[in-house]
Amino acid sequence: xxxxxxxxxxxxxxxxxxxxxxxxxxxxxxxxxxxxxxxxxxxxxxxxxxxxxxxxxxxxxxxxxxxxxxxxxxxxxxxx
Amino acid sequence: xxxxxxxxxxxxxxxxxxxxxxxxxxxxxxxxxxxxxxxxxxxxxxxxxxxxxxxxxxxxxxxxxxxxxxxxxxxxxxxxxxxxxxxxxxxxxxxxxxxxxxxxxxxxxxxxxxxxxxxxxxxxxxxxxxxxxxxxxxxxxxxxxxxxxxxxxxxxxxxxxxxxxxxxxxxxxxxxxxxxxxxxxxxxxxxxxxxxxxxxxxxxxxxxxxxxxxxxxxxxxxxxxxxxxxxxxxxxxxxxxxxxxxxxxxxxxxxxxxxxxxxxxxxxxxxxxxxxxxxxxxxxxxxxxxxxxxxxxxxxxxxxxxxxxxxxxxxxxxxxxxxxxxxxxxxxxxxxxxxxxxxxxxxxxxxxxxxxxxxxxxxxxxxxxxxxxxxxxxxxxxxxxxxxxxxxxxxxxxxxxxxxxxxxxxxxxxxxxxxxxxxxxxxxxxxxxxxxxxxxxxxxxxxx
Numbered sequence: 001x002x003x004x005x006x007x008x009x010x011x012x013x014x015x016x017x018x019x020x021x022x023x024x025x026x027x028x029x030x031x032x033x034x035x036x037x038x039x040x041x042x043x044x045x046x047x048x049x050x051x052x053x054x055x056x057x058x059x060x061x062x063x064x065x066x067x068x069x070x071x072x073x074x075x076x077x078x079x080x
Numbered sequence: 081x082x083x084x085x086x087x088x089x090x091x092x093x094x095x096x097x098x099x100x101x102x103x104x105x106x107x108x109x110x111x112x113x114x115x116x117x118x119x120x121x122x123x124x125x126x127x128x129x130x131x132x133x134x135x136x137x138x139x140x141x142x143x144x145x146x147x148x149x150x151x152x153x154x155x156x157x158x159x160x161x162x163x164x165x166x167x168x169x170x171x172x173x174x175x176x177x178x179x180x181x182x183x184x185x186x187x188x189x190x191x192x193x194x195x196x197x198x199x200x201x202x203x204x205x206x207x208x209x210x211x212x213x214x215x216x217x218x219x220x221x222x223x224x225x226x227x228x229x230x231x232x233x234x235x236x237x238x239x240x241x242x243x244x245x246x247x248x249x250x251x252x253x254x255x256x257x258x259x260x261x262x263x264x265x266x267x268x269x270x271x272x273x274x275x276x277x278x279x280x281x282x283x284x285x286x287x288x289x290x291x292x293x294x295x296x297x298x299x300x301x302x303x304x305x306x307x308x309x310x311x312x313x314x315x316x317x318x319x320x321x322x323x324x325x326x327x328x329x330x331x332x333x334x335x336x337x338x339x340x341x342x343x344x345x346x347x348x349x350x351x352x353x354x355x356x357x358x359x360x361x362x363x364x365x366x367x368x369x370x371x372x373x374x375x376x377x378x379x380x381x382x383x384x385x386x387x388x389x390x391x392x393x394x395x396x397x398x399x400x401x402x403x404x405x406x407x408x409x410x411x412x413x414x415x416x417x418x419x420x421x422x423x424x425x426x427x428x429x430x431x432x433x434x435x436x437x438x439x440x441x442x443x444x445x446x447x448x449x450x451x452x453x454x455x456x457x458x459x460x461x462x463x464x465x466x467x468x469x470x471x472x473x474x475x476x477x478x479x480x481x482x483x484x485x486x487x488x489x490x491x492x493x494x495x496x497x498x499x500x501x502x503x504x505x506x507x508x509x510x511x512x513x514x515x516x517x518x519x520x521x522x523x524x525x526x527x528x
Contacts, residue, residue: 015091023094027441027466030089056086064088064468067403071091074409 001069002079003038020076029054033068043069085436088403090466092443108442108465111433111474115499119397119435119474122497127511128472129398129417131496133479135173137393139501142177145385148357152365155380159203161335162188164386164480165394169498169508171195174389182335182384186213189222203332203382205251205293207231207265214238218246225251225293225332227266232277239286249291249332250277254312256305262297269312278316282324289326291379292316295334299343299387299427303355303363306333310364314371317379332382333364339391341428341477357388387480394479396422397435400471401450411445413467418449418456420487421494422478425449425458432458435472438465451490483509488517 003009008016013031015024026034029050036046047061054061072078112119115134123130142158149156159182160174166188171181172195181192184206192202199220204213207227214235217224224246226232239246251266252274267274281287292313296305313331321327337360342350368378398417406412419425432447442463449456458475467473486493492512497505 024091025094025441026091027087027089027439029087029439030091030441033089034091050086053084054086055083060468060470061086067405068089068091070405074405075091075093 001037001042003034003072004077004079007077009034009038015077017075017077022075024075024077030068033065034072037069037072086468087439088466088468090441090443092441107440108438108463109433110435110437111476112435112437114395114397114474116503117499117505119472122505123397123399123472125505126495126497126507129396129415129421129494131421131478131483131494131509132395132397133167133170133496133498133508134393134395135498135500138170138173138390139177141389141392142174142179145357145361145383145389146178148361149365149381149383152361153368153378153381155378157330157380157382159332159382159384161384161386162191163484164335165390165483166191167483167496167508168195169506170390170483180382182386184208186210186216189213189217193220203293203384205295205384209234211238214246215242215244218242218244221247223247223249223290225249225266226277226281227251229267229273229277232280236284236286239284245286245288247288247290248281249289249293249328249330250274250281251293251295252313252316254294254296254309256296256308256312258297258300258302258305260297262295265295266293269316274316275319278320282320282326289320289328291328291330291332291382293332293334293382295384296336298336299338300336301338301353301355303359306360307363307367309333310367311371314368314373318372321373321377327377328379330380330382331368332384335384335386335388337385337388339387339477339480341391341424341430344427344429346429390479391477392479394477394482396475396478396482398473398475400467400469400473402469403467406446410461411443411464412448413445413464414448414450415458415473416450417458417475418451418453419458420449420451420456420489420491421482422449422458422475423482423485423487424478424480428477429459429462430478431476432462432464433474433476434465434467435474438467441466488512492517 013026114132158179160179162183180201181197182203183189199222202222204217205225215238253263253266254269267277281289294309296309338354340350340354402414404412445464447458495511496509498508
């Protein structure tokens with residue numbers, strides 16, 4: 001699970017893909033997840049850190065984390 | 081230390097280009113309260129989904145419309161349109177505010193009587209009155225609005241046979257410069273049918289012509305149409321006075337005032353385009369005052385406004401059942417409110433608010449209801465926050481027609497509550513049960 005190397009990420013959740021010209025915006029949780037992916041954490045590590053911080057159960061978190069990672073793939077932001 | 085509120089992680093593509101005239105962003109405000117009461121408390125106690133009505137908003141609407149018209153015209157009478165919402169508690173609030181009842185069927189007529197409305201304060205419209213309905217209304221002194229010539233003959237016949245009199249008005253349709261022309265109800269002005277009916281009534285000793293009525297359409301955004309209609313009715317009133325030396329008691333302008341909902345396909349929001357009560361009032365009353373009717377003979381102005389008075393006072397609170405992604409990449413969210421409970425989703429782009437706060441990020445989303453039917457779409461496309469299963473929402477301006485045209489389809493209809501003037505919550509219609517739904521079914525013996 002690797003974010004493409006050329007993807008630009010800003011602190012306020014703005015994402016730019018220079019190879020397609022697409023830009024994106026994220027909410028706070030989305031930004032946290034993408035930063036953790038960029039740091040090299042896997043889904044279970046990301047899950048653990050979010051569970052400690054947010055009022056959410058592990059099932060709900062797992063369901064929406066996988067959804068989000070799928071969104072990143074669909075938008076060509078992840079390495080194949 | 082308490083944990084932070086979780087919003088599902090979301091990413092949305094930015095579309096470059098010229099911003100629309102609405103600006104670049106979409107702001108969806110959270111709605112944690114309805115009329116001062118927490119939505120979470122309402123759903124915890126009464127279940128999801130839940131219809132909620134605000135008595136304060138109803139009374140405020142009545143105050144506004146009465147002020148707008150009575151400032152400009154001396155004799156104004158409101159009549160509550162039962163078909164718009166005939167929950168008894170809702171009707172009774174309007175009756176407390178001085179509204180008569182405007183009904184369109186025998187069922188609604190009986191409901192009005194049960195709600196304590198005197199027969200002489202009921203206006204009976206509609207093309208489907210039975211002989212029994214006509215006799216009952218005539219005996220009670222109600223105002224029977226003749227919809228077609230056959231009804232005129234039916235009523236005349238009943239009155240002759242039973243030796244009773246009836247107070248009547250003629251429902252008149254006319255060209256008021258808008259499309260579509262509503263000519264299926266009442267008798268036509270331009271082709272002379274209305275005048276013919278008036279003559280027949282005036283020459284029938286059993287029928288007393290009390291008024292003239294029109295209902296020019298629904299969700300009418302052009303106040304000038306009301307001006308034209310009121311002018312034509314006033315001309316008829318003058319002709320009646322001239323020919324028969326008879327002054328009618330009232331002119332009934334029907335309903336049709338738009339609410340602040342946005343019609344599907346409309347470019348601008350209903351909040352920006354809907355005329356105010358003052359604008360409707362100015363058009364109608366100036367037409368009557370400037371007509372040839374003598375000032376001391378000006379008739380009472382009756383208004384059957386329904387939608388514009390109850391839409392804003394109704395809400396549906398509900399819960400998210402699921403999120404999914406469609407084949408073209410769009411988000412879809414499934415609500416526990418479908419078109420069975422929100423019939424008006426076919427007409428309106430209803431505003432929807434999440435109950436809890438959110439980050440402000442919105443995604444293009446399609447909102448589906450829970451019915452296993454392709455037509456069950458609450459909003460085909462809107463920009464909506466990243467809400468998740470179990471999150472709650474409020475759909476606003478749902479008070480008109482949804483509690484009369486709702487469908488008992490694959491599930492039971494939920495509770496309806498009313499928030500009173502002191503923010504106390506009252507259950508005004510219990511959720512249906514399997515027994516309610518099945519009690520009228522009869523199983524033949526061979527299937528028992």
